[in-house]
Amino acid sequence: MDMSVSPALVVDRVVQTRQGAAEQQVQIAVLKEAMQTQESAAAALINGVAGSLPLASSGSVGTQVNTLV
Secondary structure: OOOOOOHHHHHHHHHHHHHHHHHHHHHHHHHHHHHHHHHHHHHHHHHHHHOOOOOOOOOOOOOOOOOOO
8 A cells, every 4th residue: 555645735735724724713703703792782781771770668679789780
């Protein structure tokens, strides 16, 4: 069995591997940006709903600790 490897084949495999790594880096960067956008949108929604809510003035729940925030 011939075990010789063509230099062109080796170079081709190295180039393919590097291109694959570069594509993965771009995909990860896009994913991180999308996650940051979702994080900002979720925080804005939560802040818009919660706001500054006062403690309850009567009853046994919410008079000592604001459980809504």
